[in-house]
Amino acid sequence: MKTFLVPISCLRDKKATLIYAIDYAKVSGAEMIYGIQLNEISEEDHLEEIMEHAEKQNIAINFRFFEGDTIEYIKEFCEDFNVDLIIASARTPEPNDTLYLDNLSGSIVKKTEMPVLLIPENYEYKPIKTILTAIKSGIVKTKGALIPLEHTLITAKADMTLLQIKTPSYLPEDLMFDKDLAILTSKYYSSENATLFQGVLEYIHVIEPDMVCVFRRKRGFFEKLWDDVTLDHSLDKGVFESRVPLLVLKGDQ
Structure with missing residues (x-):
C-alpha cells in the first residue's frame, strides 16, 4: 500500500485525522497522501504544521480543493491515482455525541468499493500490536x-x-x-x-x-x-x- 487518500470537510477540525494518516503511512511504508479538502483552506487550518509533520516523517502530501459531487470525485480520484486506502474521520467518542460516522464517512463506506480506515476524532497514533x-x-x-x-x-x-x-x-x-x-x-x-x-x-x-x-x-x-x-x-x-x-x-x- 503506497498511496492514501484522506477526504476531509474541514482541515482545522480534522487535523488529527491527517496527522494519524501521516504516522500510519510512515509505519506502513506508504509514499504519498492526498488530502481532499471540501472547503477552501484558510490561515486557521494549521496547514503549515501538518506539512512540517509530513516532512519529518518523510511522507509526501498533496492537497486538492474540490466542489461538486464528492463521492463520485473520490471514486474517480482513487482510480486515476491508484489509491490503496481511504483514511477518513469517524466522530468523537464523547458520550454526548450520538453519531459514530458523519454523512461524508458513511457515504464513503457505502458508495465506494475502497478499503477504509476510520479514525476517531482527536485520536493519536499508537503502535498497533x-x-x-x-x-x-x-x-x-x-x-x-x-x-x-x-x-x-x-x-x-x-x-x-x-x-x-x-x-x-x-x-x-x-x-x-x-x-x-x-x-x-x-x-x-x-x-x-x-x-x-x-x-x-x-x-x-x-x-x-x-x-x-x-x-x-x-x-x-x-x-x-x-x-x-x-x-x-x-x-x-x-x-x-x-x-x-x-x-x-x-x-x-
Whole structure:
C-alpha cells in the first residue's frame, strides 16, 4: 500500500485525522497522501504544521480543493491515482455525541468499493500490536480484500485475533475458512450473539485491540447505511462504534 487518500470537510477540525494518516503511512511504508479538502483552506487550518509533520516523517502530501459531487470525485480520484486506502474521520467518542460516522464517512463506506480506515476524532497514533477481526463467515468472497489487513499486520508486526460471531442467521458452511484468513490468525474466538456488534462489544475488553477490522456488509455492522429512505448516510453509535481505528475491508463477506 503506497498511496492514501484522506477526504476531509474541514482541515482545522480534522487535523488529527491527517496527522494519524501521516504516522500510519510512515509505519506502513506508504509514499504519498492526498488530502481532499471540501472547503477552501484558510490561515486557521494549521496547514503549515501538518506539512512540517509530513516532512519529518518523510511522507509526501498533496492537497486538492474540490466542489461538486464528492463521492463520485473520490471514486474517480482513487482510480486515476491508484489509491490503496481511504483514511477518513469517524466522530468523537464523547458520550454526548450520538453519531459514530458523519454523512461524508458513511457515504464513503457505502458508495465506494475502497478499503477504509476510520479514525476517531482527536485520536493519536499508537503502535498497533493487536488487531481484532470480527467475522460472521470464514469465507472471503472478494479477491484482494485482505490486502490492507495483511499489510498492516506485517508492517506493524502485529498479531490478529479472529472473532467469529454466530448470529441467528448463521449457517454451518460459515465454519469453512478462507486459507489466507486462517494464515493471518494468531488467536481464534467464537461467540453467539444477536448481532455482530454485540459480539464485538462482548470481546473488546477481553482482547483490548489497537485496531478493529470488519468487512463492508449490507447486513450486520453497516446495515443502516443501506436504508435508502433518507439521503443522510450517517451512522448512530447505537448501531455501531469503535473507539480505536476501524479498518473496513472492501466487498461483502
